[in-house]
Amino acid sequence: MSGSDAGIAWLTGQTSARAELLDMLDDPAWLVDANDRQVLHANQAAADWFGVDRGQMAGRRADSLLTTLEDAAFWADVQNGVVVALNSETELTRPDGRIVWAHRRIMPIGTPLPGRQMPGGFLVTLRDRSQEYRAERQRDSLLAELRATLESTADGILVTDLQGRIQAFNRRFAALWSLPESALAERDDEAIHRWMSAQTVAPASYQARLAEIEAHALLSAVDTVHLLDGARLERHIQPQWSRGRPIGRVYSFRELNPQRRGAPRLQRGGVRDESSHWPExxxxxxxxxxxxxxxxxxxxxxxxxxxxxxxxxxxxxxxxxxxxxxxxxxxxxxxxxxxxxxxxxxxxxxxxxxxxxxxxxxxxxxxxxxxxxxxxxxxxxxxxxxxxxxxxxxxxxxxxxxxxxxxxxxxxxxxxxxxxxxxxxxHAFDATDDGQRLARLHRTLREGGAGQSLRLRYLPRIDAVSGRVQCIEALLRWHDGEHGLLPPAQFLPLAARAGLAGALDDWALEHALHQAARWRAAGFVWRVSLNLSSWQCLQPGLARRVEAALQVADWPAELLELDLHEAALQADPELTRAQLRALRELGVHLVLDDYGSGDACLNLLRRFPLDAVKLDRDLVHGLARGATPEAGLAVALAGAARACSLAVYAEGVETETHRQSLLALGISGWQGFLFSRPLDAASVPARLAHEKKSSGGLARVKP
CATH class of the missing domain: 3.30.70.270 (Reverse transcriptase/Diguanylate cyclase domain)
Known part of the structure; x- marks a missing residue:
């Protein structure tokens, strides 16, 4: 019997049935007197939940049984005469120490007391959802793997049921069909199909062919779709099977004429848009x-x-x-x-x-x-x-x-x-749109010259208390023949557009780990830190690739730290969370970089398996100036991170004033020009060995 059935019995005045109704419930339940907020009666399941004899339940204060903030606020409202219902899920610690995920419901029942609006009492029920929660997490993990698989293909993928209702699609599909951002968020099937039809050169023919496809559940076919933007898409249609019967269709779209934006696609032409009769x-x-x-x-x-x-x-x-x-x-x-x-x-x-x-x-x-x-x-x-x-x-x-x-x-x-x-x-050219340099860098990347042109520079991070080196961050640089050593902002966007962001990440990881191993052979062991691109976070098997690189370099995962940006966490939160969880299981440390530079809510700190945050340099400089909005924000953000049990680091520390203001803030570590500019690999041991001799701040560790 459900808790609502018991409530109905109370409301209809069947006083003698109250205890019997509670005893018939399988889940823990107890009745609370509205006047003194004490337990009137509890069933055996409730006594078992709290690990006491059933007779010990009567007379206990309701707010002493479930001690979450939500429950405390509810009973405080009752004391002040506010009557509401509470129906939510919460994480509870049982008396035996086990942590469970439970659905807790408190509903007012009974005739109001004379002269008051307060009901006669409250019915409290609990349902342990831990097993369901674990199943949901497992399902979410499987869905994340499926999403990662869909995103790993170069083709656009659309999955529908037999009636054409959309079940899933990947980002490549959205890009091929120029779907607006609102379509990705709302997933309105009818609107998406209507939009797709409007993108074709011949909407009537497209709709007729779609009707023909949907009329045959077992149809497997290949055809070509012409879009107004000049793309020609090869469409593969396959039935989707489950337990020996068709349950839907999988469409894959491959662009037959992929060229850069603005270029003629393949044919030159006389095709005209049906609605406007203008050329496409x-x-x-x-x-x-x-x-x-x-x-x-x-x-x-x-x-x-x-x-x-x-x-x-x-x-x-x-x-x-x-x-x-x-x-x-x-x-x-x-x-x-x-x-x-x-x-x-x-x-x-x-x-x-x-x-x-x-x-x-x-x-x-x-x-x-x-x-x-x-x-x-x-x-x-x-x-x-x-x-x-x-x-x-x-x-x-x-x-x-x-x-x-x-x-x-x-x-x-x-x-x-x-x-x-x-x-x-x-249109106007500007200094950042140097076409010749971008073309040269693009050609070099494509032709495999990265190994000769890429460089790593290393920036130490100092422990705020001991003064020892906590970590060495590896920073990627590009050595251009005409312009010298370029910072990431001048070549990483190009690499991302060329589809090479992942290759650069892999190169940096491999070379940084091997360099760390060489330092270890010389007697220096430090944690190594690298930046992880948003693109890399969306690729399946990230943890496996990192683990392989660690094994090849013979470097422990506990001495690797990966820095992530806010955009990486927001691109696909479910997939990214699964990827980061796998990295954490390896032992890799995860840090949210440029903390405070974006718009993300603090919920990110709780949702993702992070170890630390790194304050953005603008907040660091604002903190040193004192009474500025940045100073107040730095204090608030650092406090929020510590409340989530995360370490707080800082970057961009250039003066002693910066360092002192950060020490007052209680950070764990800092990096910046005050200690050192980025160093090449050969200069790191000498620079840090000198710091050891002059200040005793470094320890030489045997391999």
Missing amino acids: RNGFVAQIDDAVGLARRDGTPMALLCIEFDRDSLFALEGEGQVRAMGDVVEGLRALVPVQHQLARLGGARFGVLLRQCGEASAEALARRIVDQGRTAHGLLATTGLMVSVGIAAYPQAGLSAEDLLDHAEKAMERARHAGSSAWRV
Whole structure:
């Protein structure tokens, strides 16, 4: 019998049945008098739970049985005349010391006392969910492994049931189909299918083929899907089986013409979008090529506009609302763009305009008009209610080919989108967009020159109390032939875009561990620290690869520390938590780097298996200045980390004032230029041996 049945019996006045009803419950349960908050009656299961004789339960105070903060607050409210119900799950420690996960429910029952709103009493029930919780964790672990497998493939994967309801998909699928971020969060099946159909060159044909697929549960097939952005996707369809019967379908999508953004895909073309009858991306690139050739021969100007309407807002519209909004967009652009200029549909809510024999000034005027028409209450684009972003690229300022011009127009459009409201931007080169250097670094990475060009520099971290070296952090550097030694910010983003972030992480781990082993042979043993990229955290088998590197270098896992950034924890929390848990089981120490630099809630400290946090350098410097927002934030964040039993380190310590303010904060260790700048491998033993002789702060350890 459930606790609610017992409550019903009380409410109907069956006083004699109260004890009998409680005794019939399998889970621990007891009745509490509302007046003095003492136990009136408890069943045998409750006595067994607390490890006492059943007769000892009566008369005990309710707030002495379950001592969580939530229970204490509940009974305090009851004492103050506040009547509510409590229904939640909590972690409890039983009298025998066992920790269990239990569902606890407290419900008011009975006739209110005379002259008061207080009920006659409360029914408390407990249900041990530890076994279910372990099963859920095991299921979550299996799902994390499945997700890791899905993410490890270069193909886009979509899994549906037999009715087409979406069960799972990976990030590659979302990227191929240009799904907005809201689609990843909400998982609205109907909206996702509608969006996919709208991305195809021929939506009617796509829908007809999809209906044919769904009509045959055992269909295995391969076909090709053409998207508006110029991609050609090879679609593989296979039934999904379980226990000898089909339960769904697995679609895998492979891009047949993967080229960089803005380039013509494969065919050049006459294909047109069904809804607008404008050329799609391939046809638009061909038209730009023709215009570039004419401009090169005649010296006439030309320019491009790349226009995108807010995909997230468009995706959120339901059914016909989305169709009407897209129709309004098409008609609005048709009315705004002069007929001598060419419009194109580049995919989803993205459009292009080719302005022949017009320069940058004419393109700016048109972009301004489009943005103004979206903002004006009675403008031609106002009915859509969508934010619009416009990017401009002119020949020859932004490039000499169709590919470069379209790519640069799209980059300018991305900058406009970050303005937060309808806006337009003109493409402009800046110091960080050094095309020649990026191309050279990209070529070097791709051609296997990393081993000759990569360097590791080492930065010690000092124990705040003893002054000894806690750890040596290995920092990756790139030695460029023309620009010398480059910091990570100037080459890691390129490596990430080229798909080489994991290779760089593996290289740094392997070489840092082997260097640590060489120091050990010379008599110095320190923990080694490295940064772990967000990309690496999403790859399956991370712990196995780290374990293999440790075995090859003969280096103990307890002397390896991996630094993670907030973005790595947030990219895929469930998968990352499983990966980090496996690393912790090896013995690897895990540190949240740049702590306090992002927006993450403190819940991250509890959700992930971390050992320490490292305060961001801006907080360190703000703390030294005293009464600043950074100082207060540093104190609060350090306190929160310690409350979660995490050590607190600091980076960017450059002055004695910095160090003294951190000592007052109670940190465990610090690193920065005050002690040393990053050192090459040969300089580390000499530098640290000197510190030993001068201050006694280092111990020489036998291997």
